[in-house]
Amino acid sequence: MTLPAADIAEFLGAAKDLAASAAPVALRHFRRPLAVEAKVDTSPVTEADRETEAHLRAAIRARFPDHGIVGEEFGAEAQGAAFVWTLDPIDGTKSFLSGHPLWGTLIALSHRGRPILGVISMPALGEVMYGGPGLGCRLDGRPVQARPAPPLAEAFVMINELPRILAAHPAQAARLLAAGRFPRAAADCYSYLQFAAGWVDAVVDCGLQPYDWLAVLPLVEAAGGRITDWQGRPLGPESDGRVLAARPELHAELLACLA
Amino acid sequence: MTLPAADIAEFLGAAKDLAASAAPVALRHFRRPLAVEAKVDTSPVTEADRETEAHLRAAIRARFPDHGIVGEEFGAEAQGAAFVWTLDPIDGTKSFLSGHPLWGTLIALSHRGRPILGVISMPALGEVMYGGPGLGCRLDGRPVQARPAPPLAEAFVMINELPRILAAHPAQAARLLAAGRFPRAAADCYSYLQFAAGWVDAVVDCGLQPYDWLAVLPLVEAAGGRITDWQGRPLGPESDGRVLAARPELHAELLACLA
Numbered sequence: 434m435t436l437p438a439a440d441i442a443e444f445l446g447a448a449k450d451l452a453a454s455a456a457p458v459a460l461r462h463f464r465r466p467l468a469v470e471a472k473v474d475t476s477p478v479t480e481a482d483r484e485t486e487a488h489l490r491a492a493i494r495a496r497f498p499d500h501g502i503v504g505e506e507f508g509a510e511a512q513g514a515a516f517v518w519t520l521d522p523i524d525g526t527k528s529f530l531s532g533h534p535l536w537g538t539l540i541a542l543s544h545r546g547r548p549i550l551g552v553i554s555m556p557a558l559g560e561v562m563y564g565g566p567g568l569g570c571r572l573d574g575r576p577v578q579a580r581p582a583p584p585l586a587e588a589f590v591m592i593n594e595l596p597r598i599l600a601a602h603p604a605q606a607a608r609l610l611a612a613g614r615f616p617r618a619a620a621d622c623y624s625y626l627q628f629a630a631g632w633v634d635a636v637v638d639c640g641l642q643p644y645d646w647l648a649v650l651p652l653v654e655a656a657g658g659r660i661t662d663w664q665g666r667p668l669g670p671e672s673d674g675r676v677l678a679a680r681p682e683l684h685a686e687l688l689a690c691l692a
Numbered sequence: 693m694t695l696p697a698a699d700i701a702e703f704l705g706a707a708k709d710l711a712a713s714a715a716p717v718a719l720r721h722f723r724r725p726l727a728v729e730a731k732v733d734t735s736p737v738t739e740a741d742r743e744t745e746a747h748l749r750a751a752i753r754a755r756f757p758d759h760g761i762v763g764e765e766f767g768a769e770a771q772g773a774a775f776v777w778t779l780d781p782i783d784g785t786k787s788f789l790s791g792h793p794l795w796g797t798l799i800a801l802s803h804r805g806r807p808i809l810g811v812i813s814m815p816a817l818g819e820v821m822y823g824g825p826g827l828g829c830r831l832d833g834r835p836v837q838a839r840p841a842p843p844l845a846e847a848f849v850m851i852n853e854l855p856r857i858l859a860a861h862p863a864q865a866a867r868l869l870a871a872g873r874f875p876r877a878a879a880d881c882y883s884y885l886q887f888a889a890g891w892v893d894a895v896v897d898c899g900l901q902p903y904d905w906l907a908v909l910p911l912v913e914a915a916g917g918r919i920t921d922w923q924g925r926p927l928g929p930e931s932d933g934r935v936l937a938a939r940p941e942l943h944a945e946l947l948a949c950l951a
Binding site: 464527530531532533534535558589591595596599600610615616617618619620623627630632633 | 723786789790791792793794817848850854855858859869874875876877878879882886889891892
């Protein structure tokens, strides 16, 4: 089923409004003392996470009462609806907790399980990227796309979660660090924004949850990139959290590196 | 010899002026196509580096004609003068080249070899930190200091240049990654700004040149931190480029980890 263009335009406008209205909620807690709790998986949780997600959920419910919502902090509601919003209120909690500005709010909309638009909002930078299949990809309103892929030996590869990849996949980590012109230890959603804006050539990532990649996927694809797991399979609910994004030709070279 | 307070105040004001006037010079090239050259050490050099340093040198010569200047791009002039400015026009060239906003301009002033003030200017963020011994440390005009050190097991440790440390010092890298609550792969001068602002507990670094650490040292010390090499020796012209910054008690724990 193809969605009417008017609907998509309304959803995209709503997603941008959501990002803009949530930014000050998260920023209120940034660089201020806050209570850090340990979740089962030891990732830090903050009041900012919860307040931001609660704000986004209330805004979505008010505007689209028949849509579903899935969020990192408060689980799923109406997950069987045709349209489902997926929220990661603060992607990059470690950055947030250390005064580092590269944390973002991720907002995705799926239609019958297919991601149709995504938003990466960077409140501390005042930058926002949005788009999806058929919508293109825009950074602060300006159309952007991934740059032509160089050969791997010349590529600028962002290695997200390097400590985790080293621990869980040491052979692949060693090959990644030896490949590319500028292997770079990085983290979280900003690497994908850099890719879709045409500033870096690839992102390798590990340990992602669907709420981490659902907003990123439509942006990467709209910018001309390919995004899969480390075996080249499409990302889906069963994915193992390992992610590779690049232009198709470099994507193939990196798949070999990650095999 | 103690310097008159009026002189120090003038130098600090000048350093802030220098940082402010250099920011737009560097920003003109940020996120724009630029020619990347390979230096002997393969670090990328850009027109932005050279124009920013040339701008800073001209401004220093005009205001302090009898001062010496040492810079990353254009070497040393009057290095034997009582006062010597040390410049790193763009610390974080890889960030600069990849559209990533965490690159900075570093400005240090030494008197007879002793660093007396430092500036970390972050043009893409609009943030600036400045200070030195007896001057305190300020971020965007607000006094800041390092936070009380937690035990290492609870510490937020920034590991700069992790790929380089892994390659050159694998045993220490493994211990670092196993220590601390939030080991974090990071890079460049912003980690020190985070430390001096009280947002993280320690910075471990590798491969630094004097122009990388001369501006950072007075800020770390003014904020209450200790900064040495990995053996606990003071940083100096003979240092091997490995750097550790933390509050004294955590510094001692990390020295053991890096032994």
